[in-house]
Structure formats: C-alpha cells, structure tokens
Amino acid sequence: MICDRFEKSCGALVIRHDAGQNEDYILMIRHRPGGYRSFPKGHVEAGETERETAVREVLEETSVHITILPDFRHVVCYTPAPGVEKEVVYFLAATEQIDIRPRHGEIAQVEWVPLERAERCLTHDNDKRVLKAALHKLQSIAQNTGK
Numbered sequence: 049m050i051c052d053r054f055e056k057s058c059g060a061l062v063i064r065h066d067a068g069q070n071e072d073y074i075l076m077i078r079h080r081p082g083g084y085r086s087f088p089k090g091h092v093e094a095g096e097t098e099r100e101t102a103v104r105e106v107l108e109e110t111s112v113h114i115t116i117l118p119d120f121r122h123v124v125c126y127t128p129a130p131g132v133e134k135e136v137v138y139f140l141a142a143t144e145q146i147d148i149r150p151r152h153g154e155i156a157q158v159e160w161v162p163l164e165r166a167e168r169c170l171t172h173d174n175d176k177r178v179l180k181a182a183l184h185k186l187q188s189i190a191q192n193t194g195k
Contacts, residue, residue: 055135056091057089059090060141064142064160074163075087075110078155088109108151110149112143115143116140122182136174
C-alpha cells in the first residue's frame with residue numbers, strides 16, 4: 049500500500065485520584081462522529097514537541113490542565129483511510145482537576161470513568177492496548193512508591 053499522507057497526533061491518558069472515595073478515574077472523550085470513547089489527542093502543530101501537543105490537546109478538548117508523568121510514551125499506528133498512515137503518541141498524565149468541559153463541535157462528551165471500568169468502555173483495540181500499557185506503568189509506580 050502506498051502512503052499518500054502521514055499524520056501525527058499526540059495525547060494523554062489522564063488519571064485523577066479521588067482520595068475521598070479512594071478511587072482512580074481516567075479522562076475519556078466521546079466523539080460526535082461514531083459516538084465511541086477514546087482519549088484526548090490531536091495533531092502536532094509546527095514547532096511543538098510531542099509533550100507540548102499532548103498538554104495543549106487535552107486542555108483544548110477537555111479544559112483539563114495536566115502534568116505528564118515520566119517514563120511513559122506509547123505509540124499507536126494505524127490507517128484511518130486509504131493512503132493515510134497515522135501515528136499517535138500517548139503519554140500518561142495526572143491532574144487534580146475535577147471540572148471538565150468538552151470542546152464545542154467535535155467532542156460530544158467528556159467524562160471521568162472509574163479506572164476499573166475503563167477497558168469495557170473502549171471500542172478500538174489500539175485504545176485498549178495503550179490503556180493496558182498505562183495500567184502496567186501505574187502498577188509499577190505504585191509498587192515503587194509503596195502505595
């Protein structure tokens with residue numbers, strides 16, 4: 049297959065811990081076309097680093113300010129249309145912000161999903177794979193910090 053166009057996006061799996069309920073949540077968006085859930089992401093703009101793109105896109109799509117966690121970078125590649133190759137770089141991020149608001153237009157809904165239910169909410173295998181990688185990293189962090 050010949051690739052006529054290459055697209056690159058960056059995003060983040062954003063985790064929020066609710067100490068009162070002792071539960072972790074992950075930020076998900078629901079797209080208008082198709083109605084499926086995924087993670088906030090978007091195209092890299094000229095001069096931006098991957099991390100800068102992820103931070104900007106999460107803020108633009110959800111109104112959430114994030115901190116990127118170290119040592120997690122997961123790449124997903126797929127073909128969204130004939131002749132188009134897409135690479136998405138995901139980071140793991142944290143926030144304490146509860147309030148969320150979807151970008152008007154392309155995002156139908158933004159929601160905090162309990163982390164334990166997250167995989168069941170996802171449609172695409174690529175999203176499930178990046179979630180599993182992020183969960184593995186979170187387990188590693190918890191073991192190293194004793195939490």
